Amino acid sequence: MFDFIRYRKWFYLLSLAVVAVSLIGLFAWGLNWGIDFQGGSSIYVEYEAEPPALSELRTELKRLDLGEVEVRTAGERGVMIQLTEQLDDDLRNKILDRLGQAGQLVEGSYEFEIISAMVSRELADKTQQAVLVSILVILIYVSWAFIKINRPVPSWQYGLTALLALIFDVIVMLGVFIFLGHFTGLEINVPIITALLIVFGYSINDSVVVFDRIRENLLKGVGRDYPETVNYALNQSLGRAFKTSLTTIIVLLFLLFFGGSTLYFFALALIIGIISGTYSSLFIAGPLLVDLYQWRLKDKG
Amino acid sequence: MNHRKNFLFLIILLVATYFAFAFVYPGPWTPSWLPERDFRYGLDLQGGASLIYQADLSGLPEAERADSLEGVRDVIERRIDFFGIAEPRVAIREGTQQLLVELPGIKDINEALEMIGETPVLEFKELIEVEVTEEDLEEIEAHNQAVRQQAEEVLARVLAGEDFAQLAQEYSDCPSGAEGGELGSFQFEDMVPEFSEAAFNLKEGEVTSELVETDFGYHIIKQTRGEDDEGTIEASHILFATQQSTADVFWQNTELTGRHLATARRSLDAMTGQAIVELEFNQEGSELFEEVTARNVGQPLAIFLDGFSIIDTTGDGKIDESDLYAPIVQEKITGGKAVISGHMSVQEASDIASRLRSGALPVPIELVSQKTVGPTLGQESLEQSLYAAAWGLMVVILVMILYYRFPGFLASIALILFVIFLLALFKIIPQITLTMAGIGGAILSIGMAVDANVLIFERMKEELKEGRSLDRSVENSFQRAWPSIRDGNVTTLGVAAIMWLFGTGFIRGFAMILGLGVLLSLFSAIFVTHLLLRLCYGGKLEKLKWLWPV
Secondary structure, three states, X not given: OOOOOOOHHHHXXXXXXXXXXXXXXXXXXXXXXXXXXXXXXXXXXXXXXXXXXXXXXXXXXXXXXXXXXXXXXXXXXEEEEEXXXXXXXXXXXXXXXXXXXXXXXXXXXXXXXXXXXXXXXXXXXXXXXXXXXXXXXXXXXXXXXXXXXXXXXXXXXXXXXXXXXXXXXXXXXXXXXXXXXXXXXXXXXXXXXXXXXXXXXXHHHHHHHHHHHHHHHHHHOOOOOHHHHHHHHHHHHHHHHHHHHHHHHHHHHHHHHHOOOOXXXXXXXXXXXXXXXXXXXXXXXXXXXXXXXXXXXXXXX | OHHHHHHHHHHHHHHHHHHHHHHHOOOOOOOOOOOOOOOOEOHHHHOEEEEEEEEOOOOOOHHHHHHHHHHHHHHHHHHHHOOOOOOOEEEEOOOOOEEEEEEEOOOOHHHHHHHHHOOXXXXXXEEEEEOOOHHHHHHHHHHHHHHHHHHHHHHHXXXXXXXXXXXXXXXXXXXXXXXXXXXXXXXXXXXXXXXHXXXXXXXXXXXXXXXXXXXXXXXXXXXXXXXXXXXXXXEEEEEEEOOOOOOEEEEEEEEEEHHHEEEEEEEEOOOOOOEEEEEEEOHHHHHHHHHHHHHOOOOEEEEEEOOEEOOOOOOOOOOOOOOOOOOEOOOOOOOOEEEEOOOOOHHHHHHHHHHHHHHHOOOOEEEEEEEEEOHHHHHHHHHHHHHHHXXXXXXXXXXXXXXXHHHHHHHHHHHHHHHHHHHHHXXXXXXXXXXXXXXXXXXXXXHHHHHHHHHHHHHHHHXXXXXXXXXXXXXXXXXXXXXXXXXXXXXXXXXXXXXXXXXXXXXXXXXXXXXXXXHHHHHHHHHHHHHHHXXXXXXXXXXXXXXXXX
């Protein structure tokens, strides 16, 4: 049996370090919003063989005077080009010509997208709404779900620790995408936000399962005191947490490696979120309950 | 007794699975009465273009905006009809002044963009007769003379015994010439009187001894089958088409256009209670309308939108050259207000009014978002993701069996059933269109589907470890794991519901399929696995200890 409670401070430290690094990245570089949320154009093409060097493509495209252009690889043979301005057909064809000169393109394997500032603003607003409402609903749900367990810590504290775990997961995911954004030009788009929302649910789900065990152990009288009850519950949840995350991550890994470029970063975001969600429910949400309990004891004492 | 009930459930489940499988994956095993359905693929998977247009309705009063937007939608719908795309979609995006246009499998996106982007053109056309000049008449006369001469020559050859069919093939101006002039069977009334007169007076196998003249030209007619009880005969003919000298009529634009129309609305006639359309012209339009109606009293005035009839008048569901909507002008109309009455339904009147408005108001539309996916890219993504899903599924099954042995194997069967039923639902539920996002949701739900089984089996391990019998352990574990399963799935479903409510496009597609997957996975993980485990109670399998997790 692993003593979560005894070593919890070390894991807090680890968690804080991860959060700190993410926050530094956030303040230093900020989030790299994609054209979904900023407006602009993107062109995706696939080459018959390995795509030409990105630097070569960049110099080619520079001659077209496009303003700020982002060029990166996507998948094995794909190249993604993103611009902040809205392309017209003429310019798009010119870009395609240049790309075609650099290497043999696969016919029919392309994708163009143009999003105006208005549509992207609207999308950003809607997404913001979705995120806020999700948080609200989760808060209401968690406080309702744990209203039944108010011993020896009040039920809102279960909700609070679950929420802290959730915030941790979000920061970790954002952190990873800030770094990827800075070093590979990856942008935050709708699929990534979708993954974020799913991790909301997943993370809460993980915490709920742990708390359920605590509730049951309390009723059965497992453990000499509250910390031990919690530790027991964490150990009981460990197997389930590991196996569930594992099965989900397995399918996502296949999606990541074989699923093509569209869902690549979606799968990546989910994998990170699921690992983080599993970690945070075991090493943050559960152990924090013990701290809250001990503070309470001290206050009373 | 209980055991019997379980077997009954098992049989029902097996039958349902068989039909679901046969439905999803049709083959020789599919019963013929099972309806055939295809998966509906989104634009990102089948290729095509998705466009969003913003309509500028700022110049319109609030009350007319919704109607005008619908008018614009109708216009765009008509325009894309000409591209012959299977299942195009034009929809107003809820709560916005935007129109979503989806063109699956479109080849020339630029042409489509040009055509859709034009402002609708409303035209009022009057019937014009073109006078025939003396010169024209002479020319026609000369031409017809030459035709007659040739006809005489061919008639002589027919009468001399040459092959009728061959000559028809060579000379006939009628499409029937290709079949040797055969017209098939017809009644007296089916043909113009001059023609029938001649044809019915012949004997079977006989050919007219003189040319028969009709409005079409000169005919040589051969009766090929005599009159039967129903009064039909069969005949062949060779047609030598002549030019007609009667005056030509065609629809010509009046000076009146959509610019002159102030508004149009559906209303009900106060006297008869019938649906009518009320038109109101602006200052300039009123004067023009007065002139146009003055010179067309008793004549039709046709209304065209984008060069075609404003509504479908032939009732074939589409608007093309064969449709014509032309109310008759009853009298000269002054004051710029007119009413179109006649036998029309409320719906028709609404359609006419809204289309009149859409043409009346040059509502500018602007392309604000465009996504085009190449035809092979989607196919490729689909194959890749299915490949990923299949491998993911296999490895998950392997893991489940390694961890939980026989129960893991049963859970795997449940998981496979889950996949079959999920695919069947994709085909059955018409709202489901498979997109990359949806496939992502489905794949994620495979991973999540086993969560409930993992929760249950972890409990079962504990119960078995404590030395309980198999049936007690199983029943306890299902009962004890339930609160966790419920709470966990509620959060996922809740988030999916929120995503569906607030999201658009990708998020919505994902949320819908994830939600469906989660619900179905509860069924498979709890009901199916439980049923399969129950069937093992007291059997030989229970005694093989190595089959069960420890």
